[in-house]
Amino acid sequence: MSGFDSPTPSPSKSRRRLAAWLAFGAVGLATGAVWASGIVTSTSSSATPAEPPAFEKTGPNDDPSLLVTKATLVEDITFDWNGHWGSIAANTSVFKVDLTEFDAAKKYNVGILLDKDSPLEEWATLQLEFERVVAADGDCETAAATYNGGQSPKLLNSDEQDAGVYWNGLDGGAVYCFGVAKAEGDEIDGTFLRASVVPPSGDPTFIATVDRAS
Numbered sequence: 281m282s283g284f285d286s287p288t289p290s291p292s293k294s295r296r297r298l299a300a301w302l303a304f305g306a307v308g309l310a311t312g313a314v315w316a317s318g319i320v321t322s323t324s325s326s327a328t329p330a331e332p333p334a335f336e337k338t339g340p341n342d343d344p345s346l347l348v349t350k351a352t353l354v355e356d357i358t359f360d361w362n363g364h365w366g367s368i369a370a371n372t373s374v375f376k377v378d379l380t381e382f383d384a385a386k387k388y389n390v391g392i393l394l395d396k397d398s399p400l401e402e403w404a405t406l407q408l409e410f411e412r413v414v415a416a417d418g419d420c421e422t423a424a425a426t427y428n429g430g431q432s433p434k435l436l437n438s439d440e441q442d443a444g445v446y447w448n449g450l451d452g453g454a455v456y457c458f459g460v461a462k463a464e465g466d467e468i469d470g471t472f473l474r475a476s477v478v479p480p481s482g483d484p485t486f487i488a489t490v491d492r493a494s
Contacts, residue, residue, distance in 0.1 A: 351377045351390070351488040354420045357408075357460060359473060359483070364404070366465045366473025371427045373420040373459035374410075375488040380418070382452030387493040392458055392486055393444040394436060399482025406438040406484060407472040412447050413457050420457035427461035429470060438484065449493055458488065 354373040359366045377390050392410055400406060411431040415423040434445035450456060465473035 347388075347490050347492065350379060351375060351490045353488075354457070354459070357486075359479075361475070361479050364475050364478055366475060368460055368463045368465065368471065368473075371424040371459065371461050373424040373427075373457045374486065375458040376415075376420040377450075377456045377458070377488065377490050378418070379450070379452045379454055379456070379490075384451050384453035386452040387449045388452060389446060389448045389491050389493045390450060390456065390458070391444050391446045391489045392434075392436065393442075393489065394438055395485035395487055396442075398438075398484040400438060400480075400484060402475055402477035402480035402482065403438065403484075404476045405472050405474040407470075408436045408460055409433050409463070409467075409470040410436055410445055410458055410460060415455040415457050418455045420455070420459070423457040424459055427459055429461055433470075435470070 352375070354376050357368065357372055357374060358370075360369050361367075375392065377388075379388055382388075390412075409429065411427045411429070411433050413423050413426050413431045432447065434447070436443055436445045447456075460471060463471035463473075465471055
């Protein structure tokens with residue numbers, strides 16, 4: 281069996297190798313780590329601040345609603361009297377809500393409210409059947425002829441607290457007319473008008489509102 285032993289380097293060769301590695305390390309330290317990434321730093325500074333310009337305050341501005349002019353008055357209701365019984369002589373469109381400039385996919389709510397300050401002390405009963413129709417030509421005076429008690433009717437009764445009637449989820453892109461049909465004023469489930477003093481010294485005031493539903 282034979283073997284091969286590595287020769288042991290002489291002391292002089294070992295000293296020369298050590299000197300070479302020490303020289304390489306000295307160069308590395310002088311020029312930076314041999315395998316280090318490149319990194320650079322920057323220190324920020326601030327310039328002398330200037331005085332800001334004076335802020336001039338102005339009065340508050342209202343943010344106008346796109347719906348603010350969309351509900352308009354067409355005609356007031358006229359009540360006729362025969363003794364203590366009231367009646368309405370002709371179909372009457374009271375309010376017009378014009379949503380034609382809005383997309384049909386958008387939805388709107390319309391309400392007709394009895395003004396809380398209406399002087400009704402001399403009214404025994406004030407009950408009105410309001411109807412809603414779509415005006416194909418945008419004319420609510422013409423559309424009034426279609427009121428017949430069956431055009432999406434809602435019953436507004438002044439005996440109720442915060443009296444009002446509402447139509448919800450109406451499509452944009454149309455003109456809606458709201459009013460009352462000709463009535464004798466003695467319909468229990470419709471328009472019913474009765475005064476304790478004839479004619480009553482005060483008449484009701486109605487308010488139309490429109491708001492975006494979706």
